[in-house]
Amino acid sequence: MLDGVVAQSKYPLAYHITPLHGLLNDPNGLVQFNGKYHVFYQWNPTGTKHINKNWGHMVSDNMVDWERREIALAPSEYYDKDGIYSGSAVVKDGILYLFYTGNVIEEDGTKKSYQCYATSEDGITFDKKGPLFAHPEGFTRHVRDPKVWYSETEAKWFLLLGAQTNELLGTAIWYVSTNLIEWEYLGEILSADSEAYMWECPDLFELDGQWVFLLSPQGLPAKGHQFQNIYHSVYFPVVRAGSKYEMVNEKMLEIDWGFEFYAPQTFEADDGRRILYAWMGVMEPEVEQATPTISEGWIHNLTIPRELQFENGKLKQYPVPELALLRKNKTTYTLSEPWLVASDEYAYELLMDVESEASFTLSIKDGTKLFYDVKDRSLTLERINWLTQQPETRKTLLDQPLTDVHIFIDGSSIEIFSNAGTSVASARFFEEGPFVMRYEGEITGRIDIYELEHKNPLS
Numbered sequence: 389m390l391d392g393v394v395a396q397s398k399y400p401l402a403y404h405i406t407p408l409h410g411l412l413n414d415p416n417g418l419v420q421f422n423g424k425y426h427v428f429y430q431w432n433p434t435g436t437k438h439i440n441k442n443w444g445h446m447v448s449d450n451m452v453d454w455e456r457r458e459i460a461l462a463p464s465e466y467y468d469k470d471g472i473y474s475g476s477a478v479v480k481d482g483i484l485y486l487f488y489t490g491n492v493i494e495e496d497g498t499k500k501s502y503q504c505y506a507t508s509e510d511g512i513t514f515d516k517k518g519p520l521f522a523h524p525e526g527f528t529r530h531v532r533d534p535k536v537w538y539s540e541t542e543a544k545w546f547l548l549l550g551a552q553t554n555e556l557l558g559t560a561i562w563y564v565s566t567n568l569i570e571w572e573y574l575g576e577i578l579s580a581d582s583e584a585y586m587w588e589c590p591d592l593f594e595l596d597g598q599w600v601f602l603l604s605p606q607g608l609p610a611k612g613h614q615f616q617n618i619y620h621s622v623y624f625p626v627v628r629a630g631s632k633y634e635m636v637n638e639k640m641l642e643i644d645w646g647f648e649f650y651a652p653q654t655f656e657a658d659d660g661r662r663i664l665y666a667w668m669g670v671m672e673p674e675v676e677q678a679t680p681t682i683s684e685g686w687i688h689n690l691t692i693p694r695e696l697q698f699e700n701g702k703l704k705q706y707p708v709p710e711l712a713l714l715r716k717n718k719t720t721y722t723l724s725e726p727w728l729v730a731s732d733e734y735a736y737e738l739l740m741d742v743e744s745e746a747s748f749t750l751s752i753k754d755g756t757k758l759f760y761d762v763k764d765r766s767l768t769l770e771r772i773n774w775l776t777q778q779p780e781t782r783k784t785l786l787d788q789p790l791t792d793v794h795i796f797i798d799g800s801s802i803e804i805f806s807n808a809g810t811s812v813a814s815a816r817f818f819e820e821g822p823f824v825m826r827y828e829g830e831i832t833g834r835i836d837i838y839e840l841e842h843k844n845p846l847s
């Protein structure tokens with residue numbers, strides 16, 4: 389069941405988290421509290437511009453069936469009057485704590501950031517408690533996106549922030565606390581980045597025995613097939629070195645090789661899984677403003693939830709198994725011959741099982757295509773840019789033969805997971821006309837195609 393303006397959209401999304409209306413950006417405050425999953429998100433309920441950010445709120449028992457709640461946090465106080473910016477959530481002694489950045493524009497135009505918190509006993513209504521500490525010295529006003537976690541081994545809480553040094557370099561700083569309220573400044577957690585001018589939405593967690601840093605840097609130059617989008621989201625393994633962390637190698641790797649994936653945040657579920665949501669996503673401002681849903685009064689969605697693992701120095705991402713609850717009827721085709729699916733349905737899950745690899749093309753409508761070229765083991769995602777009307781591509785090279793491709797399609801969104809979660813891409817696409825999927829290729833193998841339930845967003 390769809391609600392809000394998304395219900396009448398020409399580009400509906402059946403199972404992704406969207407705003408009711410207006411603009412959605414980063415996922416915030418991801419947490420499991422009293423058994424229920426809470427997803428908050430940056431939300432401008434009054435229009436499709438990046439102003440007036442609130443925390444929208446969705447609650448679920450299974451990350452598939454969602455209940456939409458009232459706005460959790462709205463701008464109101466001297467320390468957050470121009471926006472409740474991104475942040476995170478933790479649970480302590482049965483209380484849900486939300487940490488966020490208050491965005492303030494003074495009358496003379498000066499902009500300020502306050503790191504703030506709010507608490508809740510029921511997970512529905514939140515009490516703002518105000519700023520946590522003074523703005524740190526040595527940084528511009530670009531300090532934001534608190535991510536808080538508990539270290540069992542140190543029996544302490546840590547708070548991580550994205551920041552910009554006075555020399556205009558991207559970095560992250562951190563604080564330590566025993567009670568979530570009094571925080572001691574620890575300084576920069578890594579050495580500042582000489583290529584990025586700002587680091588947004590940092591995240592740090594232990595995964596399969598390795599500490600992993602996640603980050604949304606701004607300003608990285610393109611490198612090979614990487615960093616082709618306006619802003620990027622990267623990961624890299626780190627090790628603790630005194631009151632800092634160090635990169636294990638000097639490489640930042642893109643989390644998603646598609647278009648516009650941005651501002652990912654993770655949380656640890658009660659069963660120990662590390663789950664990620666991200667915003668789909670960040671675009672050049674002129675492309676964003678040309679997005680066809682703007683004329684319908686809404687824009688953007690979150691990704692599906694992805695479970696993370698870390699193996700052989702690489703992040704692996706899998707759609708959470710709960711998404712199988714969406715499955716309806718299934719059809720199976722061989723991958724050695726062409727096939728075509730044409731229907732009014734637009735919500736699908738595709739599972740390609742590759743016995744022996746070969747080149748293939750999968751197209752959706754006419755302009756959105758996934759190619760695999762067996763000669764250089766390249767996967768290419770092509771779509772029609774809705775501003776220029778020209779095709780544009782993103783590409784990655786696999787380091788192993790193709791073994792599997794798992795795709796989630798939802799009207800105007802595609803998420804592709806290949807080779808056991810080691811290579812992941814997502815994108816939006818906006819094309820009119822009937823929903824047709826075509827396959828051509830000579831892979832030995834088969835594909836299961838499920839039509840998926842329409843769930844989102846439940847009111």
Ligand code: FRU
Pocket residue numbers: 413414430441473474475489532533588589650651
């Ligand atoms: C990332 C970001 C965050 C900020 C929020 C504001 O997309 O710029 O750094 O807190 O969005 O909406």
